Amino acid sequence: MKTYTNPVFPYVRPAEFDEPGGRRPVVIVGAGPVGLAAAIDLGQRGIPAVVLDDDRTVSVGSRAICYAKRALEILDRLGCGQPIVDKGIGWNVGKVFCRDKLVFSFDLLPEPGHRRPAFVNLQQYWFEEYLVKRARELDGVDLRWQNKVVGVVPHASGVDVTVATPEGEYRIACDWLVAADGSRSPVRHMLGVEWDGQVFRDRFLIADIHMKSDFPTERWFWFDPPFHPNQSALLHRQADDVWRVDFQLGWEADPDEERKPERILPRLRAMLGDKAEFEIEWASVYTFQCRRMQRFRHGRVIFAGDAAHVVSPFGARGANSGIQDTDNLIWKLELVMTGRAPDRLLDTYDAERTVAADENILNSTRSTDFITPKSRVSRMFRDAVLSLANKHPFARRLVNSGRLSVPSILVDSPLNTPDRDPDFACGSGAMIPGAPAADAPVMGPAGDWLLSYLGGDFTLLAFGDAVDPSGVASLARDRIPCNVVQVGGTPASGATRVDDVQRLAAGRYDARPGTVYLLRPDQHVCARWREFDLPSVRGALAHATAND
């Protein structure tokens, strides 16, 4: 590749060779986006994490390129959002073409006042490189390259792992194993756990090309374009003037032939024109499937990301959901590991994230049925939609080129405390229990965005003079502490105070002076009230940690 050289991370002799018999709190299998996010989250909480990866570099090829707003917000909490956003290409607008006509255009983030755009496109290798850099800043994170897991034996109280290295095998015992080892998950196979779903009979060519172009920074999707008749195509910009091109090939295509430059070049020429100057950086032919494990938690082995669930790439629901998995998991793991929550809190990881996976699979399957119709009549309706979409607005809503990743709203979570006050907004976008906290511009001691003040621990977001200093002090002293962030009002001692400079926070949270929101460490709302009441907050926090 011209624009990127994969780093080579050195193999370091693991301590277990010289001091066998030790025990680690957490071992993570896989140093991809999900495993690294888990390690960083643990590291930030002061919990040591060993990360085992069979390779010695980051992703080969660009692979996952679209990182959604919610994932970026999680990465902000993990201390590595900014370099990713700086390096990546932000975008909000997508366009869908049928033949040579624009049929549909969407803006994923029509309102201002959010720190992060709807999406940032960045090659996975860059993404992983920033996560590795962040992980290395944390003392407790032990990244081990060329450490391939070859044996997993779970027990009631931990997991014994056998690891192969260039200098032989060693054993490592841990309390908890996080399997983030990708869609082919060796850990899943070693546990003998199957997963259910469907494979789609279609093939796609993805090519990264290096090209100087003033093409807009938007997602462009074509059905049946003149340059690639009867199939679909996608064009997307990445960092360093690298463009992702995706061509639908059909099931009959020969993957080995289609990978060859002499097959790829004419397709690109047809798309980009005779004058375009470009070079192929990387290409791959892929098929896809929608599957998930029935349970993500198997005792002390917990699956996350593609190891637990896979979707088609249309919608950017792979890495983005994997990062939400670890965001959901790690705070719960910490509370259980430190004895401040019962083991069953981890079952709610399973409950919440299998629902999210189903939502992703549903959306992905629907997109795939539209892009790759499985029968003649399905194709007929697809073509009917596209031909109506030019003229009739209703049909544009039916055009499905991928419903792009949106954060999961944990609406049925067992950890939510239902609203007691009847007058809270509950419509689309409302901060109902289960919703991820909305961002807003603020002024305060830790920067200009509300989300910077929320998460990590439990947070009580209090509008105006909702909480008095004694309430703040009580919550701070609890066994599971809760920080108070005060929006406006007279500063209460012990609370962090921010100003709602554009009045957007109050609007987005449907807040009046006195309104309080209880937010989980992963920034999801778990309860809200019109008036602060210490026992109610404590009750909701106990409920959100399975302590009731």
Added chain:
Amino acid sequence: MATLNVEPNIPSPDDFYERLIAMHRGLSDGDSALVNAKLVLLLANHIGDPDVLAQAMAAAREGMGPARDRGAG
């Protein structure tokens, strides 16, 4: 829940039927199928009510065995 109206509702049924057939005149079977699909979509959007649409789909499918779950297809 709104109910699918299966009582006579078209003022001049013979005119409607003639027009429906005439709509397809001169079309190949493939084009006719496409026109029918577009017609279904236009009418479905006009109706809008998901309960009514579901009842209409069930009524149209009646006697041809149950629709298989997506997982089986």
